[in-house]
Amino acid sequence: MLAVGLDKVGLEVYDTTTWRRTHQVSVDCAVLGVAFSPDGQQVVSGGNNGAVRLWDCTNGEGIFVMEGHLKRVQCVAFSPCGKQIASASNDGTVRLWDSETGRCTFVLKGHTGHVMSVKYSVDGRQLVSGGLDATIRFWNPETGEPGVVWISSLGEVWSLAFSGDGRWIASGHEDGGLQFWHALSGEPGPVLRGHTGTVKGIAFSPDSRRIASSSEDETMRLWDASTGTLAFMTASHKDYVNDVAFSPNDLQIASGGGDGKVRLWEVDSVLSSSMEAQGQLGPVYKAVYSPNGQVILTDSGSRTVKQWDSLTGALLPLPIELPDSLSTNAVSYSLDGIPVALSIHDETIRLLEIQEGGAETGGPTHKTISCLAFSTTGDRLAVCSWNSTVWIFDSQSGGLVTSKELDQWTSVMSFSPNDQQLATASSTSEPWIHLWDLQSEKPAIELRGHTESIACIAYSPCGQWIVSSSHDKTVRLWSQQQPPGESESWSCVYTVNGFFGLVSTMAWSPTVPMEFVTGCEDQSVRVWRVSTDGEDITVKMLWGTNLGVLYAGGSVLKGTTGLSLISRHLLIQRGAIDDTLPLEDSGGLEVEELEVDSGSEECSE
Template identity: 55%
Template sequence: MEGPRNNVKSVTFSPCGKHIASSGEDETVRVWDSQTGECLFTLEGHTNWVMNVKYSLSGEWLVSGGRDGTIRFWNSETGEPGVVLNSPLGEVYSLAFSPDGRWIASGHVKGGLQLWHAGSGEPGPVLHGHTGYVMGVAFSPDSRWIASSSHDYTVRLWDASTGAPINTLSSHKADVNDVVFSPNGFQIASGGSDSRVRLWDVDSILTSSVEQEDQLGAVLKTVYSPNGQNILTVGSHQTVKQWSSLTGAPSPLLTELPESLLVESVSYSLNGLPTVVGTRNATLRLREMQEGGRETILEGSRMVKYVTMSPCCRRIVSIDLYDTVTIWDLASAQRMHVLIRRGGPTREDIGCMAFSATGHQLAVGTRSGTIWLFDPQSKGLIMSIPTDWIIEAMSFSADGQQLAVGADDGCIHLLDLQSDECAIELRGHTEGVVCIAYSPCGEWITSGSQDKTVRVWRRQQPQGDTESWSYGSTIHGYFDEVLDIAWNPIVPMEFVTGSMDESVRVWRVSSDGEGVVVKLLWGTNLAVLHAAGLMLKGTTGLDPMQKKLLIQCGAVSNLTGMNSEE
């Protein structure tokens, strides 16, 4: 069947099976005889690529959607043009008819979905949520649900009667190009540019809170509000999100950030208002996340690779691409002071920074092993500490007397800042320690690593003047390295983690005096079953597909001898 002058983007059978319709980059729709392959007619009218074509349920109409932003109806028997719908959402990439004949759904360039009344062509609800091209859309056989797939790497499920979002599925690691319901409506299949077809159980999606997800990217930064009730996160997609620390429910920010602002750090001011630091055209900008919030421009900054704020939001320290460390006092006319200049105290890459809890000390660590301790108020150097470690992370104890240093060999070194000595080493991680945090009470340390675990360490009762720490617990279940950790300043024994696997997780630590128990309170982006090390014995009712899924997810394979009744 030859005729299209360029790539074919969509093809579909008529309900009777006698005809095939196709559309493509030559801006046409073509109808073919499915028995002979003869082209019956070519439909012209679109002014850009025609991305999708569908038959109505009765077969009377063809409907096509294109990058010209129009949805066009054609008489399927004669090819005569009918109604033309112009969408305010722009380019059309996907179309679907509901099985009950009431709705047409269209997916668009910037992530929107539009419902149209199939009979009148009047616009219905708009479904917002995707952030990339909506390449696939499908109705369930009973017309209750809509599934959509997008270049934002997600599949989303919607209530077709209200347009309300039901769930977001984010296991794909690349563009999701198409989605379809099974004939019985029990499953959804999605296919993506990650070379994966994924099957989803609809009942589980409808009832699971684990699958409620936001497109965050890797979670780079986590911080609690002063009252401990909210959590701010920054994702690698430059997304700033606020969550209820108790339930994990999204807590909307009062203002939106401009798309051109690349978020580098987040914190809360003393009055509890979220504040972000971003870069725009190599200029640092401090922005209060509230209606009418101020934006402060920090002149003189260069391309920034890392920014941190003091706990009180009164100072900002940045590291630029040339490893120059600069501090701003925001209360004193935005005065800029260079702490470290390339070619000065160090020529090595600067790997991390940390403020003490009070903001009275600033530690700067280099990958060559040198730690510089500054007084942020006077800008003076307090001390320099040479080490043999490749430093990846640092954290001050609550009293500012101790500095925990994470190294690339998986070891944590506890430095006494009064004696400039390291008397304690905590070993257990098998790869580099990426983040460390002391609890507000000073009795616990949590550490996250490239080995995809979090470890909890506990201060022991001192024997005389000797301090000691012991291993408490290891948290497994992450699918990539753990990037950040923060403790709740109000609620005891609670902390949050951000990970490269795009998850935000809140944990509660408890102890019976001997053992340490860490429990997950809530998490988002926990879309993949984790079964590492699981051994099933005496289990009944597993079919071959279920066995294979468990093994793929990390379960120990002891299933080879099972018969159909086991």
């Protein structure tokens, strides 16, 4: 069974064999924590009104309400024997309750801030709690006596988990770190880095081989517990991921988010998918085609440039690593795929010629660079500073060719194919794109349509199309409209949705007409094809890596067999297979995306 605590409507319980919702319980507060009894017959919940409630899973009726906390209850836990319940609260206390009578047996005091998590050891002899006072405290659940106190160097403790073998404790912190601790000695172990927001949920797999984490950075991550390496990451949720849990058989992971969805993942499929991705982890900040269009280069901000087959998406050998000393705040690739311009934090611009053996540096110097752009021929480099001035340099000699004062601070630039026009936009001001004639003092055209600031602009090789991306997580396709005798104009003809992060980079293929690549902070690299049929314009994805959701591409498969129940429901829901199993059989539950009426406070167990 799967229990889901909801921000607005209370508690829901689902049968994981049929994915029917068996119970829906309404309460007058947000449910912030849920836990099953060891026999699965009861579920305990904690709410933001300070109450702890015990429910009967067979009929969905409340057994009793345990009151005593003065503020919201952040976490609840059943003891392994099922006779005791622990609750952690913002009032700075942990309370222990008799699960048979509902009587409070102990009030555990010691934390000096909100207590965010509480967990029993595997044998039930110890209770551990973590709080915003940066401490992890041990208690004797039989006597209520305090034990050792660990102080975390990573700061506030938001989540805790015991490994199934009892050897490790993992703690999640505000800075995005996951700290391992030796459960017996208390010695701190490895720190796992990757999350950029508070780690709100942690769960060890039943066999202790893996650990799942969820965060305010809208991602769920799966780690190898023995090596600390990241095995899988998804940014499929569109809000905080508040909790994560493994199924008892170790086959599935559930994640619950502030976007009102519970997502279910099959562990074997997740690991297979991550292997197929062949190591392209992290947000994609830059992508460019090689001159012959056969290779795509991507940069994820880790100083490593990876190469992909532009036709199949296969990772090619010999990724190029930039020098460790380079810390960049702006980067631009020449269209011939070889020279790279970087703005370094030491306030210089360097031109690099990337080779398998390394990189050579040199070039013009200027301060406070916000963005860079090569001309189509590669012999000009446009540099924009934070004071809204654009300098255009000769990329060979480093000499200044011309400069232009813009009306606003600019963080995005792109040359038109004939190098006579420059598209500019800001990532912090109005979401408008300005097209400048380099011979004029004012922008000739203004493109409006995005609802948030612009992240990237790219002209097609023919100059008739522009693609742009925005913090609104969309890509827009613009077409040049120029009837005879009229001045140049542009209009948005298509909007691409379905991204789970900012599309930070785009590039058109130099050899395949109407094909472009996108790199996204959701870790995906995708290649798209623009098709025109009279007045109808469509944009379809050809391939993608590290996709957070299924992409069916308009295909409907018939007579499918051998699918697991989750995959079967998911494919029917997405319209990818034609099958006789109606979605109504799921009891209203969308497997992979369980729609619940929830806000930002949600957790799953």
